[in-house]
Amino acid sequence: MNYSGFDVYERSIHKAQIEEAEAEVFMAKDDASGGGDFLVVSGKNHGFKGEPAGGKIRAPLNHENADALRKLFPFTAPSRVLREERSFGLGDRLGIATPGHIKLFERYDVYPVFAQQSIRELNLTNRTYEDVLDAASFAVFREDFQKGWGADGDHLKTVKDVEYALSLGFTMITLDCSDHIKTGVSEANAPPPPEKYTAKYLGKQFDIGEGIVLSFTGTELGAIAAIYGEAIGFAADMYGRFLKDGKYGADFEISIDETASPTTPLQHYFVARELIDAGVSFATMAPRFCGEFQKGIDYIGDLARFEKEIKVHAAIARHFKYKLSIHSGSDKFSVFPAIGRESRGIFHIKTAGTNWLEAVRVIAQVDPALYREVHQYALSAFDEARKYYHVTTDPGKIPGLASLSNAELPGLFENNNCRQLIHITYGLILNKKNGDGSFAFRDRLYQIWRRQEDAYARALERHIGKHLDLLIHSI
């Protein structure tokens, strides 16, 4: 739409009152010079920096202007959506998925966490938390999404990283306790439980409602205390340092999912109870569930056992009044109905990789030649990438590219081995350089994604929509 001489995003036209003066801000496209989108500010300027353009100010989409936007239009800043009944993390590693996600979350009674990245993901994509937050804010502004959205400093482990995310206004901290969870401890080799726990737990029945009663034997308690004691102390310390006084306005998620073995219901109960008794207030906890939640593919494991265990995990969360958080939620279609049902529709789910896979599927659809290059490179980088992931990918089970017509390439995204191949190599693909130092794929990929924005939005609507449908229709 042409507006004030600019090619404008229609939904981005916003007005605000500043000290009795009116300001108008909108976002426009710059297809001619290829310089990308920008903001146009007229009337009273409240902190935007840019160049004069036709009596207005043309302001680039940088961090300074994103900060100005968040101040002027609070809906473009993240809020504490983890406190809502249903929330969903979208780990948009490329910074381009939010417009598509918005179309979906406008329709569902679920609150999105558009900004969600771990430090590892930042490193692999050459991004900063500033970029991640700003990309979401600009998209929310452009599409006039006023419902509220969250920003998650995901899987943070250190004081420095938590401080980094909170200082930018992230509204959720996922504390990764895995480095403090002891491995190699079992009931056979654990020391006896410390005295402070024996009086509290032994010989007692813990009725968590719904006909579920938990009790600990001495050896069980000894092992659980040995495995989780230090992690509980770590979480309590981080809570006291950053979240207790509420000055950052952020919610706390306890993540104990990155462990070698599943979290048993007794372990879950113990960790929650000890944290709460230590005065730690948290919105969500992510246990590790039985079976395998591998990247970008459906659940692998015993469905009946999963259903039995999630019933107890969900009851524990209800008892202590927090939500279960399900990590690696991309494509876990066979367990979503049980998660929706047993949590009674109160959950947080995280996805990330599947949003990247949909972006690459678009490449396979519209630029088969580039897709073939990327795929070939991914195969050559597979051994390097697999060091960092637990996946059962067998590249030998992916059809050879030479045997496939261009029209058959998108179909590779129905093949779990191919999904995981492309999933775990994302950082290597994005960072691969040519001999002259230029990016081998990154710039070309982004160019296409920019041109194919509508196709990507439709793909996300369909694919993430399938996640939401299965979670919600079972409630």
Ligand code: ZN
């Ligand atoms: Zn996790």
